Amino acid sequence: MFHWLEQRPFFFAVAVFLAVAFAGIIEIIPDFAKQSRPTVGTKPYTILELTGRQVYIKDSCNACHSQLIRPFKSETDRYGMYSLSGEYAYDRPFLWGSKRTGPDLMRVGNYRTTDWHESHMWDPVSVVPGSIMPAYKHHFTNIADIDTAYAEAYTVKTVFSTPYDQDLDGDGQIDVPLGTYEEAKAAALEEAKVIAADMKNQAVKDAVANGQVPEIVALIAYLNSLK
Amino acid sequence: MQNGAQIEYDYSVAKAFTFSTILFGIIGMTIGVVLAFQMAYPELNYLAGEYGTFSRLRPLHTNGVAFGFALSGIFATWYYVAQRVLKVSLKESPFLMGVAKLHFILYFITILLAVVTLFMGITTSKEYAELEWPLDLLVVVWWVLWGISIFGLIGIRRERTLYISIWYYIASFLAVAMLYLFNNMEVPTALVSGYGAWYHSVSMYAGTNDALVEWWYGHNAVGFVFTVPIIAMIYYFLPKESGQNVYSYKLSILAFWGLLFVYVWAGGHHLIYSTVPDWMQTMGSVMSVILILPSWGSAINMLLTMKGEWQQLQTNPLIKFMILASTFYMLSTIEGPIQSIKSVNAIAHFTDWIPGHVHDGTLGWVVFMIMAAIFHMVPRMYGREIYSKSLMDTQFWLQTTAIVLYFTSMWIAGITQGMMWRAYDEYGSLVYSFIDTVNVLHPYYVIRAIGGLLYLVGVFMFAYNIYKTATAGRVLDKEPANATPMAA
Numbered sequence: 001m002f003h004w005l006e007q008r009p010f011f012f013a014v015a016v017f018l019a020v021a022f023a024g025i026i027e028i029i030p031d032f033a034k035q036s037r038p039t040v041g042t043k044p045y046t047i048l049e050l051t052g053r054q055v056y057i058k059d060s061c062n063a064c065h066s067q068l069i070r071p072f073k074s075e076t077d078r079y080g081m082y083s084l085s086g087e088y089a090y091d092r093p094f095l096w097g098s099k100r101t102g103p104d105l106m107r108v109g110n111y112r113t114t115d116w117h118e119s120h121m122w123d124p125v126s127v128v129p130g131s132i133m134p135a136y137k138h139h140f141t142n143i144a145d146i147d148t149a150y151a152e153a154y155t156v157k158t159v160f161s162t163p164y165d166q167d168l169d170g171d172g173q174i175d176v177p178l179g180t181y182e183e184a185k186a187a188a189l190e191e192a193k194v195i196a197a198d199m200k201n202q203a204v205k206d207a208v209a210n211g212q213v214p215e216i217v218a219l220i221a222y223l224n225s226l227k
Numbered sequence: 228m229q230n231g232a233q234i235e236y237d238y239s240v241a242k243a244f245t246f247s248t249i250l251f252g253i254i255g256m257t258i259g260v261v262l263a264f265q266m267a268y269p270e271l272n273y274l275a276g277e278y279g280t281f282s283r284l285r286p287l288h289t290n291g292v293a294f295g296f297a298l299s300g301i302f303a304t305w306y307y308v309a310q311r312v313l314k315v316s317l318k319e320s321p322f323l324m325g326v327a328k329l330h331f332i333l334y335f336i337t338i339l340l341a342v343v344t345l346f347m348g349i350t351t352s353k354e355y356a357e358l359e360w361p362l363d364l365l366v367v368v369w370w371v372l373w374g375i376s377i378f379g380l381i382g383i384r385r386e387r388t389l390y391i392s393i394w395y396y397i398a399s400f401l402a403v404a405m406l407y408l409f410n411n412m413e414v415p416t417a418l419v420s421g422y423g424a425w426y427h428s429v430s431m432y433a434g435t436n437d438a439l440v441e442w443w444y445g446h447n448a449v450g451f452v453f454t455v456p457i458i459a460m461i462y463y464f465l466p467k468e469s470g471q472n473v474y475s476y477k478l479s480i481l482a483f484w485g486l487l488f489v490y491v492w493a494g495g496h497h498l499i500y501s502t503v504p505d506w507m508q509t510m511g512s513v514m515s516v517i518l519i520l521p522s523w524g525s526a527i528n529m530l531l532t533m534k535g536e537w538q539q540l541q542t543n544p545l546i547k548f549m550i551l552a553s554t555f556y557m558l559s560t561i562e563g564p565i566q567s568i569k570s571v572n573a574i575a576h577f578t579d580w581i582p583g584h585v586h587d588g589t590l591g592w593v594v595f596m597i598m599a600a601i602f603h604m605v606p607r608m609y610g611r612e613i614y615s616k617s618l619m620d621t622q623f624w625l626q627t628t629a630i631v632l633y634f635t636s637m638w639i640a641g642i643t644q645g646m647m648w649r650a651y652d653e654y655g656s657l658v659y660s661f662i663d664t665v666n667v668l669h670p671y672y673v674i675r676a677i678g679g680l681l682y683l684v685g686v687f688m689f690a691y692n693i694y695k696t697a698t699a700g701r702v703l704d705k706e707p708a709n710a711t712p713m714a715a
Contacts, residue, residue, distance in 0.1 A: 101665070102665075
């Protein structure tokens, strides 16, 4: 049979493809529907949080930080409740990471504050002596790209039915509003003002007062949302 | 052309890919060494503003070596090996020649654009699939061109039976095409909404599903870029250089079909103790252990090919490179399954043992094999003797030492950190804060960086030797049948 195949490239290629594709078909397809169900209480990211998430991705924070707490006591003691599949229902892409050069950040919003993040991103060693993390001072001057975050939120809302502009918990109020581009931008700025009020950096405060959102503000909004 | 007449092969595209192998190898590995030193000395993060941080450079390193260096090497060897084992010259088909040239040009442009965009922070964040959708489309175009080249050359072949190497190139082409397409399914956001950056996209899959598809891809991108086509190379170059027949045809069949069937299942071992279904994690673990069989099958087949001719290790450094590559392949393919066992994975996952494992596989197996292939090809493509055998020998020992420094330090670092993360005192509290487990690694990071630097020096020696061979090596009057001639 193998001699026969080795002289017939077409059938050979078909056989190769079947051998390779088999595992994917068995492993991936059956669980797709089940794994995308959100856990009760999981909400989509606000525009500012999503902007921050894009900053996180832009600087590949996931190269050194995981967002996946494994079900061991040593992990739940250190980072909090182990991760549940439904908590990631709105994560596109997932940001589990594959290496912990720094600690896990899945629930960092539970135990770090805006103030801590500001000091840490400006100069990590000032709050964590011995840290090998680089400072991200450019986040304090670069202006965040809220337009692209809006584009992403709008896309996931229309294409994947991510529940923006919906009442998720049945209290008669919209949980995560998106609205029009102008509304979303105004909402992001309001959210940024709340973060900036807790910050010390005068340039950042001035920028927000002038209607601009530095990357650091968006990033902190995202990190605070990780709970 | 009459049967029996000497076929004149065309190496223009193979030469171009050889050049890009060396170029992207130097770029990718230099960045790797910078990263290694940054982990030991964090002040080095500030050499180039926001563009020089570890996090910005890391995807550049992985993409540079995987898709710049390794893929170039694979394509270079394809355009060399395919003509010879199919007994057909690219010259015979102006169409396939054009396809091959376009393949190189588009590929080269893509990698250059990848370097620029990754520096700018344009990334999807998915490991080894960081490129955004416009570049993904470009990749698809030249991947299809490679496919046309593969099946086109096969279509006009004179040798009816496909040699083992060709099997592996076909497998690499088909598997990567499938994996790449499914993993990079993404929706361009500007096209849907009319706002924001035009190149931005959002993944078709969310959360756990996204992770599942990504590691199905990520693991097998390693399999079908760093394993399958590299085996294609050793099956051609080792018998050719040594003048020995492949030890066992049956073993090569078993190893080939076994590898294809089992490899893809093993992707689940990247997701052990995550939120993907338990049966899939177990499957990933079990299949990883089974994967030892086909992996060692190929490696042992290669080692036994040298049966009765082991003295060639003393006389021919090229054989030395290939045999050590095969040996590192064995080491790496026993280490991976060990890390996939659930209880070991609990300690190893997220630690430096993982990059340690990746690098004994890549530095020891992939890079050694690609360099050996180039050492074999260049004298035949340029009709010249290898410039310096002693330089080759020095390079071999320098790089072998470098790899040992690299993986031993990362083994110790990884297991140390994994054990410290889970250490409890007698009162039931965690003993170490996270930063304690980082600071303890400093000496190992220094050793690793030195190992990386030595390896890079070796790569420069390689590049110099190849450059001198192509430009100043003694001209050969006829092509050597087996052992590549080299000047002392």
